[in-house]
Amino acid sequence: MAAQAPQTRSNLSEGLDLYGRPPWSRAAGSYLGWGLCLLAVIIVAAPLVSVLWGVIGRALPVWHWSVLTEPTTATGGGLENEILGTLVIVAGVGILAGFVGILSGVYLAEYANGTFGAVLRGASEVLAGIPSIVLGYVGYIALVIAFHWQYSLAAALITLSALTVPYISKATESALRQVPTSYREGADALGMAPLRSLSRITMKAALPGITTGWLVALAIAVGETAPLLYTAGFSESLPTLHLTHAPIGYLTYTVWTFYNSPFKGQQDLSYDAALILVVIVLVLIVASRLIVSLTQRNTEKN
Amino acid sequence: MTITTPDQVPPPPLDPISVPLGGTGGTPFLRRGKEKLPQVVSGITALLPLAALLAIVAVLFWKAYPAIKYNGFGFFVRTTWRPGSTYANPVKTGGVLHPLDVSYGALPLIAGTLESSVIALAVAVPVSIGTALAVVEKLPRRISYAAGLFLEVIAGIPSVVFGLWGALTFGPVLARDFSPLIAKHMPDVPVLDFFRGNVGYGEGLLTSGLVLAVMIVPIVAATTRDLLRSVPRLPKEGAMALGMNDWEVARKVSLPWVRAGIIGAAVLGLARALGETIAVAMVSGSILGTVPPNLYEGFSTISAAIVQQLDGALNDGTGFEVRTLAEFALILAVITLLTNVAARLLVRKVASTALPVGRGV
Numbered sequence: 001m002a003a004q005a006p007q008t009r010s011n012l013s014e015g016l017d018l019y020g021r022p023p024w025s026r027a028a029g030s031y032l033g034w035g036l037c038l039l040a041v042i043i044v045a046a047p048l049v050s051v052l053w054g055v056i057g058r059a060l061p062v063w064h065w066s067v068l069t070e071p072t073t074a075t076g077g078g079l080e081n082e083i084l085g086t087l088v089i090v091a092g093v094g095i096l097a098g099f100v101g102i103l104s105g106v107y108l109a110e111y112a113n114g115t116f117g118a119v120l121r122g123a124s125e126v127l128a129g130i131p132s133i134v135l136g137y138v139g140y141i142a143l144v145i146a147f148h149w150q151y152s153l154a155a156a157l158i159t160l161s162a163l164t165v166p167y168i169s170k171a172t173e174s175a176l177r178q179v180p181t182s183y184r185e186g187a188d189a190l191g192m193a194p195l196r197s198l199s200r201i202t203m204k205a206a207l208p209g210i211t212t213g214w215l216v217a218l219a220i221a222v223g224e225t226a227p228l229l230y231t232a233g234f235s236e237s238l239p240t241l242h243l244t245h246a247p248i249g250y251l252t253y254t255v256w257t258f259y260n261s262p263f264k265g266q267q268d269l270s271y272d273a274a275l276i277l278v279v280i281v282l283v284l285i286v287a288s289r290l291i292v293s294l295t296q297r298n299t300e301k302n
Numbered sequence: 303m304t305i306t307t308p309d310q311v312p313p314p315p316l317d318p319i320s321v322p323l324g325g326t327g328g329t330p331f332l333r334r335g336k337e338k339l340p341q342v343v344s345g346i347t348a349l350l351p352l353a354a355l356l357a358i359v360a361v362l363f364w365k366a367y368p369a370i371k372y373n374g375f376g377f378f379v380r381t382t383w384r385p386g387s388t389y390a391n392p393v394k395t396g397g398v399l400h401p402l403d404v405s406y407g408a409l410p411l412i413a414g415t416l417e418s419s420v421i422a423l424a425v426a427v428p429v430s431i432g433t434a435l436a437v438v439e440k441l442p443r444r445i446s447y448a449a450g451l452f453l454e455v456i457a458g459i460p461s462v463v464f465g466l467w468g469a470l471t472f473g474p475v476l477a478r479d480f481s482p483l484i485a486k487h488m489p490d491v492p493v494l495d496f497f498r499g500n501v502g503y504g505e506g507l508l509t510s511g512l513v514l515a516v517m518i519v520p521i522v523a524a525t526t527r528d529l530l531r532s533v534p535r536l537p538k539e540g541a542m543a544l545g546m547n548d549w550e551v552a553r554k555v556s557l558p559w560v561r562a563g564i565i566g567a568a569v570l571g572l573a574r575a576l577g578e579t580i581a582v583a584m585v586s587g588s589i590l591g592t593v594p595p596n597l598y599e600g601f602s603t604i605s606a607a608i609v610q611q612l613d614g615a616l617n618d619g620t621g622f623e624v625r626t627l628a629e630f631a632l633i634l635a636v637i638t639l640l641t642n643v644a645a646r647l648l649v650r651k652v653a654s655t656a657l658p659v660g661r662g663v
Contacts, residue, residue: 030549034440040432041441041449044523047472047516048456054471055463100347107344122646123352129570129642130358130635131577133605137612137631138358141365141624162354169351195340216458223460226579226609255462256580259469274463281458289451 052278059275062268072236072249076265079273085239085249086222086280089156089232093221097161097168098214104165105172105210106198121173128166135159136227144231151233151247159227164217171213175206208295215288219281225252251277362632368398369625373406377629380407383591385614385623392620400622408630413593414507414601415634418582419575421511422518427568429515430523431557438530439552450527457520465584468513473504473585481508481598499596505587506598513581518571525567529560529652559652566648573641577634579605604634 016022070078104124112120139159149155179202187197203210233247234257240246251273258270372395386404393402437446481501488497533556541555542548557564587600588610594601602610608627615623 026547026550030547033549033553034436037432037436037440040429041436043429044433044449044456044519045452047467048452048459050471051459051463051467054467058470100350103344104348104350106340107348111341111345112348120348120352122643123355125646126639126642127351127355129573129577129638130355131579131605131638133579133608134358134362134577134631134635134638137608137628138361140612141628142357142361162351165351169348194337198340219458223458223462225460225462226605229609230612252460252462252580255460255466256584259466259584270466274466277460277463281460282455285451285454285458289454 055274059271067272075263081238081249082251086251088239090221092157093160097164101165101168102172105169109173109176124166133226140230149244152244154243156232159231167217168213172210175209179205212288215284219284366628366632369629372398377408381409382407399620406626410593411604415603418510422514422575425515426518433523434526453520461581465581468585473509477504501598506600507594508597509585510582514575518574522567522571529563533559563649563652566645569645573638577638582606604630
């Protein structure tokens with residue numbers, strides 16, 4: 001609302017401000033504004049509580065520990081193959097995306113300046129914004145069909161890595177940028193070779209930040225469905241380590257496929273899988289927070 | 303041929319830290335190569351995201367080209383979804399093999415994608431700005447930390463879990479307790495009658511939009527929070543010295559300071575909402591071929607349609623449906639690419655704050 005032009009002096013003598021408003025109106029505006037902001041905080045928090053409550057409330061009553069040790073059958077069973085499959089996929093993404101992401105983050109922080117660096121940085125950020133189903137579809141057309149890999153671990157890993165590399169690369173870059181220049185200059189002055197100075201000095205100082213980004217990428221790899229449906233396929237047998245021609249099961253598939261199944265055994269499995277997914281993600285987030293707070297405490301001491 | 307003359311004594315061992323990897327030997331050219339090694343290797347990996355981006359667009363275009371040719375520009379205004387006859391012999395039109403009587407239109411899916419994203423933005427942006435303001439300017443540090451943790455967890459929850467929540471918990475509650483109130487009391491006039499209609503069982507446009515809103519709040523709120531933190535202290539202190547209270551400072555100094563950035567944050571959220579797949583597919587009702595007539599009707603988005611139709615599309619022996627889905631994926635990729643670039647340019651205009659990638663936080 002546009003305020004009117006300042007009025008005459010008489011406003012002030014009547015106890016009104018320059019805009020002719022009584023003194024309580026500004027205080028009321030402040031209370032109203034902050035009240036709405038607090039309401040917004042509650043609106044943000046409420047769905048999360050409801051999601052967690054909903055998942056736990058559905059999964060706990062039907063929870064059996066045998067879910068962890070039995071493979072999926074046609075009408076129920078357990079989640080052993082999906083849990084192991086998710087772990088294999090996450091480990092693979094951790095290695096592949098970790099390798100590519102950290103190295104490209106190093107390049108962006110240490111060597112890439114000017115327009116070329118900006119282009120690479122922008123490409124990486126935009127890649128993270130490409131919808132995951134588009135990545136999954138391209139993975140299907142290119143890797144599963146054109147390369148004849150069929151539904152396979154390799155297709156899944158490459159597709160998921162394309163999705164997660166930008167997170168690791170971004171985290172690595174900003175962690176390296178926070179390492180003081182004097183560290184690098186000290187290493188140079190001692191005559192250290194670039195590779196050694198990088199691995200012994202700068203990377204060491206940036207390790208907590210890099211690890212945090214890596215954990216975020218792992219959490220995403222755990223939770224993604226769309227890029228996997230048409231690259232990893234699904235399998236009821238335990239994961240083999242064959243890179244191609246062997247579909248692999250994973251937890252998100254169970255939730256996506258079984259939640260509206262006519263069999264109660266399968267419905268229960270989808271709730272269990274959702275619970276396990278949420279627990280894994282929470283553990284990864286808490287771990288990354290712990291790393292941040294522990295290393296911050298260290299730096300304060302030094 | 304190892305002939306050692308007396309004056310060729312081995313050099314004294316060097317301090318290990320000053321020895322370049324691979325020793326000090328070799329020609330100057332080799333040594334220079336070793337020093338350049340980290341830059342070259344990391345440079346190659348840094349090119350991979352750009353290469354992946356180009357490969358994505360190239361693969362989609364290559365796969366979709368025949369479909370683009372056959373569907374033509376009418377694709378964007380048609381509302382049909384007719385896979386054609388799988389029994390009749392396939393037909394060739396303009397060199398493109400396709401089933402008899404096939405006709406696909408993109409209008410319903412494009413409309414569904416835009417409508418659900420607009421609903422998500424309309425809800426998420428005000429809520430995110432309010433949260434960011436409270437976290438930066440008002441709440442004590444400890445609660446701000448907790449709010450940050452909440453945002454991080456929301457960003458981390460798998461979208462399939464949001465879909466489960468939307469389909470089993472949130473959607474039914476919405477359709478039972480909330481939607482009937484709006485549907486009944488909205489006047490039956492143009493525009494507003496979009497809010498009237500049969501509220502159904504909770505799978506449709508409104509549920510999808512609200513679930514999307516929950517999912518994009520982290521990226522919008524976290525970006526806005528970081529922008530607000532980057533507002534310099536002096537103008538705020540100046541405003542306080544002029545007698546403004548803390549709300550007036552937040553409203554009249556901080557927010558206008560980063561306005562373009564907040565628009566950028568909203569566009570970043572829009573890009574995420576446009577592309578979200580699994581959660582929407584679980585709560586959309588999966589109606590193809592009609593533009594949703596009201597807020598509660600089932601519909602579908604481009605991404606949800608791709609994930610749900612690809613399985614069946616593989617039965618089309620001519621491969622035409624797979625190609626049409628590739629055209630959809632190309633449209634979606636181009637739209638999200640443009641929105642992402644626009645958002646990043648907008649935010650960079652205001653502050654050099656570290657932008658979140660993908661889901662944010």
